[in-house]
């Protein structure tokens with residue numbers, strides 16, 4: 001905080017940290033006038049509990065809080081974000097400063113389906129670690145085709161899921177005993193991810209693994225997934241959380257929800273098929289909101305959408321000199337045509353830039369103009385001013 005941090009970012013979903021610990025650490029953040037972001041404990045059937053916990057942390061610490069990217073996962077979480085918006089509104093009515101942010105994409109994360117079969121540990125360790133050891137899409141597809149190595153992969157996968165489930169149950173019990181907070185149970189893995197892109201089976205997009213097996217007339221869903229991956233030559237991408245558009249719209253349209261991308265921008269994608277696919281949200285969030293939700297659906301006015309991307313975010317984070325076009329403010333300006341602005345990124349082609357934005361000015365310097373980067377790098381690290 002002494003060096004200008006804006007506050008604390010906490011990830012209760014990843015750590016099973018106790019809420020009391022957050023409140024204690026936030027005492028320091030309050031002294032400096034900062035905020036906190038909570039990557040909530042659950043975005044599934046216990047979303048209401050996770051929101052209640054975030055509100056409780058904000059209330060007891062006296063630090064304004066953000067419920068990070070509120071959504072509900074297929075199917076058990078669908079409809080919950082609408083309830084979450086009501087909970088937050090009630091807390092705000094009672095004077096607790098708590099808000100939410102949201103991005104407009106149906107899948108929260110994407111992965112190459114092959115990564116399921118890379119053995120051992122958490123996703124990032126498995127895939128990143130093995131890339132250094134020479135893991136390739138072609139090699140993985142060959143291993144899937146060959147029946148002895150396939151049997152081995154299948155066995156290893158089952159064993160690691162079992163171990164993960166046990167560990168999760170152990171942590172759930174501890175958390176409940178200590179804080180009476182309910183964390184989600186581990187669900188059978190075949191019911192969670194859905195196909196986000198398949199090169200040769202477009203009819204499977206949006207289906208989970210058991211639905212994929214049904215569609216292909218197979219009993220064994222792992223076998224069905226194997227077939228799709230082989231047919232696709234490795235170009236099968238999974239969306240690991242499928243959210244509902246009505247839920248996203250309910251969250252987006254609240255006056256206190258900010259827009260975010262939950263991602264950095266990637267301007268050049270790895271070669272296809274990508275073993276670690278890039279999420280399209282980094283390239284196209286603003287264009288998706290202003291094109292699809294504002295122009296096509298009329299979910300809110302253009303002015304309101306722009307406010308939620310700019311001044312609302314700046315004001316919540318106490319960035320006093322940004323977010324508005326006014327004398328004395330820093331000139332961070334995007335010039336776009338609201339009639340043509342359009343997102344072009346997809347799960348298959350996540351790095352395609354949006355069209356309809358002609359110029360981007362950062363700190364008064366033109367950085368992007370008519371389809372090209374000017375070479376200016378005028379961005380600066382932002383710090384909380386006391």
Ligand SMILES: [Zn+2]
Nearest residue numbers: 039069108262
């Ligand atoms: Zn997240």
